[in-house]
Amino acid sequence: MDTTAFFKFTYGLYVVCSKAGERQSGFIGNAVMQITSDPKQILVASNKENFTSELILASKKLTVSVVGVNAQMDFFGRFGYRSGRDMDKFSGCNSFFTADNQPVVLDNAIAWFSCDMVEVIDAGTHYLFVCRVLDAAITDAETEPMTYNYFHKVLKGKSPKNAPTFQNNSIN
Amino acid sequence: MDTTAFFKFTYGLYVVCSKAGERQSGFIGNAVMQITSDPKQILVASNKENFTSELILASKKLTVSVVGVNAQMDFFGRFGYRSGRDMDKFSGCNSFFTADNQPVVLDNAIAWFSCDMVEVIDAGTHYLFVCRVLDAAITDAETEPMTYNYFHKVLKGKSPKNAPTFQNNSIN
Numbered sequence: 001m002d003t004t005a006f007f008k009f010t011y012g013l014y015v016v017c018s019k020a021g022e023r024q025s026g027f028i029g030n031a032v033m034q035i036t037s038d039p040k041q042i043l044v045a046s047n048k049e050n051f052t053s054e055l056i057l058a059s060k061k062l063t064v065s066v067v068g069v070n071a072q073m074d075f076f077g078r079f080g081y082r083s084g085r086d087m088d089k090f091s092g093c094n095s096f097f098t099a100d101n102q103p104v105v106l107d108n109a110i111a112w113f114s115c116d117m118v119e120v121i122d123a124g125t126h127y128l129f130v131c132r133v134l135d136a137a138i139t140d141a142e143t144e145p146m147t148y149n150y151f152h153k154v155l156k157g158k159s160p161k162n163a164p165t166f167q168n169n170s171i172n
Numbered sequence: 173m174d175t176t177a178f179f180k181f182t183y184g185l186y187v188v189c190s191k192a193g194e195r196q197s198g199f200i201g202n203a204v205m206q207i208t209s210d211p212k213q214i215l216v217a218s219n220k221e222n223f224t225s226e227l228i229l230a231s232k233k234l235t236v237s238v239v240g241v242n243a244q245m246d247f248f249g250r251f252g253y254r255s256g257r258d259m260d261k262f263s264g265c266n267s268f269f270t271a272d273n274q275p276v277v278l279d280n281a282i283a284w285f286s287c288d289m290v291e292v293i294d295a296g297t298h299y300l301f302v303c304r305v306l307d308a309a310i311t312d313a314e315t316e317p318m319t320y321n322y323f324h325k326v327l328k329g330k331s332p333k334n335a336p337t338f339q340n341n342s343i344n
Contacts, residue, residue, distance in 0.1 A: 003212070
């Protein structure tokens with residue numbers, strides 16, 4: 001198997017957030033997609049070790065912000081490579097708000113979704129969260145979404161170890 | 173809810189194929205992604221009405237070809253907007269081969285994957301097929317993958333009614 005073939009899949013980049021009680025966190029994910037149109041449902045893959053996974057299982061709610069192409073590496077540094085168990089990831093945010101009692105990151109966002117998690121599938125290292133979309137909005141109609149390809153090639157970003165796309169000898 | 177927010181998700185385009193007994197078919201899908209790295213697993217969403225869904229349920233096998241950016245509309249016309257119940261979609265292919273007894277479309281492909289379907293999730297209008305990747309290869313290292321965004325904006329492609337992203341009053 002040529003494992004570099006996996007680099008040919010196309011993704012966007014997203015901030016997935018959840019709040020349970022007083023605890024809240026978020027992570028940068030690429031494995032997010034729409035799975036049905038009627039009703040509006042999306043699927044989010046999240047590593048079991050992500051603190052946000054715990055919060056989603058507890059609250060059965062999450063939000064997704066679509067990251068725009070102008071985001072810089074410090075943004076990914078805050079949300080992508082550190083654990084929300086050890087820090088409040090939202091403390092450095094310039095702009096976020098609350099939808100359905102859940103945090104929504106607006107920094108670098110071009111659109112957001114608030115969701116009920118309606119089913120969880122155990123896929124081994126990752127949970128697959130099937131989510132019903134409650135609300136959605138565009139916050140920046142001009143900026144294109146950042147693609148995972150752009151993140152790797154232009155920003156020289158790497159997959160963190162909790163990503164579905166992580167490879168030990170990753171070239172990306 | 174602003175349903176145009178869903179257009180901000182980023183996808184690639186893929187030909188998903190399966191063969192059960194003597195019947196084989198394929199469809200153009202965008203809802204394909206890697207979900208775990210160890211083992212290598214991908215998730216494929218497929219409308220329940222797709223003929224290929226029947227074949228995947230029967231064979232528990234499928235292949236995925238990653239479509240390159242140079243594919244033209246006639247290619248999507250053959251694989252994306254007609255049912256394999258009524259025609260042999262492979263009859264017009266210039267190049268395909270067989271991996272693990274399953275058909276792999278090489279026309280316009282830049283990489284392919286052959287998979288065992290290990291779990292099926294009922295998501296309403298669509299099945300979610302959790303697949304273990306058996307083999308993978310790159311067939312064109314130079315050409316970039318086609319993105320769904322490019323398909324809509326440059327090729328002026330539309331979502332067929334069986335797509336997860338279909339909207340009745342779709343602007344894309």
